[in-house]
Amino acid sequence: MHKDIAYHEYANEAIAHLANGGIFLTVKDPDQDRANIMTIGWGTIGYIWRKPILMVMVRYSRHTYGLLEKAGEFTVSIPLHQDRTNELMICGRQSGRDIDKFKECGFTPEKGRAIDTPIIKECPLHFECRVVYQQAMEPGQLSKELRTNCYQTPDYHVLYFGEILASYLRK
């Protein structure tokens, strides 16, 4: 069962999960007729261009980078009040080039309501987003401290700003 929520209603919880353990970013992979999951720990939520926006970041080296460049849309599933340590680790450390992470995690892909990308059925909180703006990081613009801490190699992030087209709880 779905319960629609305002896009910002669970912003506190979404940010808290992002910062503590991570959340799931799902992007479809048409070549393999499946979708791939990646754990993300960085992102922001808010309102830009008169649209509700969820911003996620993906490094060039990630399988998700190539997928997202083609797909132009993504879903975010958040394990609200669930212990998903193991699944978050699988989706953070392994690559969708090698394994099917839905299978590996025992997760079920469920059809998105607004877009053609599945959500993770087992998670309680979901966002469906279409990329409306994206921008590769300019390394020289980042503070030296953060550049040193977060980028040992030139594997920088691309910022993807997704318009939130659906946000809901799944029970």
Place this chain on the structure above:
Amino acid sequence: MHKDIAYHEYANEAIAHLANGGIFLTVKDPDQDRANIMTIGWGTIGYIWRKPILMVMVRYSRHTYGLLEKAGEFTVSIPLHQDRTNELMICGRQSGRDIDKFKECGFTPEKGRAIDTPIIKECPLHFECRVVYQQAMEPGQLSKELRTNCYQTPDYHVLYFGEILASYLRK
């Protein structure tokens, strides 16, 4: 009196105010020994580079743009549960080049706790931020619909990512 809060504790409310009426962005103006306030309606909050981040956007044409380029820090004050329609209009429509908006609004600048930029004493919710990353928009990367809706002229935004150094309620 101050009450410290977790940076994301009032994310829902901050985003709701941003999208409905706006919030106050304050940047110091050393040349005039005062600070300037601007109303903003777009921005995001979250966690990036292992730091709590508040992202605000300022158009090139704004007085605040020049100030922020020099200051590298800003505060955000949010009129939680207050009707500040008039002050939001003053700070949104008038320019700090012409008037002192603290005076015009009857607002009191109060010393920041973590940075050298004042907050608006009369508001209940505050964030103090130091810019750790900034990036000018790449217009060609924005969806055509949003480019048409939001940018009639080439007066694009610069995105300022501020590390949240203090977040608190003021009673």
